[in-house]
Amino acid sequence: MRPIEQFIEIMENKDFAALGQLFTDDGHYCDYCPNGTAQHEYHLYGKEAISMFFRNKFLFRQYSIMEASVLDDRHAEFIASFGGYNIMAIVTLQQLSGDSHIRRLTVRPK
Numbered sequence: 001m002r003p004i005e006q007f008i009e010i011m012e013n014k015d016f017a018a019l020g021q022l023f024t025d026d027g028h029y030c031d032y033c034p035n036g037t038a039q040h041e042y043h044l045y046g047k048e049a050i051s052m053f054f055r056n057k058f059l060f061r062q063y064s065i066m067e068a069s070v071l072d073d074r075h076a077e078f079i080a081s082f083g084g085y086n087i088m089a090i091v092t093l094q095q096l097s098g099d100s101h102i103r104r105l106t107v108r109p110k
Contacts, residue, residue, distance in 0.1 A: 003100050004093055008068045008076050014058040020051025024101045031107040033080050033087045065089075077110055 001009075003022065010018045023029070029050050031042040044050045057063035061083075068078035074093040079086050088110040095103035 002070075002073055003096060003102060004070055004072075004074060004076050004091075007091065007093070007102070007105070008065075008070060008078070011065045011078075012068060014054075014064065016051050016055040016058055019054050020047040022102050023047040023050055023105075024097050024103050027102050028104045029102075029107075030105070031080075031089075033089050033107055033109050034082050035109075039082055080107070 006022060007019075010022065023046075025047060026045065027047055027050065029042065029044040033041075035041050042053070044053050054063070063083075064081045065078040066081065068076060070076045071090075075090060077088065077090045080089040089107050090110045091105060091107045093102060093105055097103055
């Protein structure tokens, strides 16, 4: 399975531990979508930080995705739900390591 497909499947299943494992030790997750909500954008560095952040978001039902569609090897789109605010988003895998772990991923409003 391609990294973009793994990312979507993990986000749909709200598997925070598996999400962290998709990233390199110094991976960067950047999400600009919350700017249109009552929250700030997310800049997360390192797989442990990514896993812990989404653990809290998933457990407290503050983040989910729906209607996801993989567009190509590096892009997918979905509706992101931020505690009741829904935003159409596009995710881009900007950098991958040689072993297909994510070094940099960006989520932006579509």
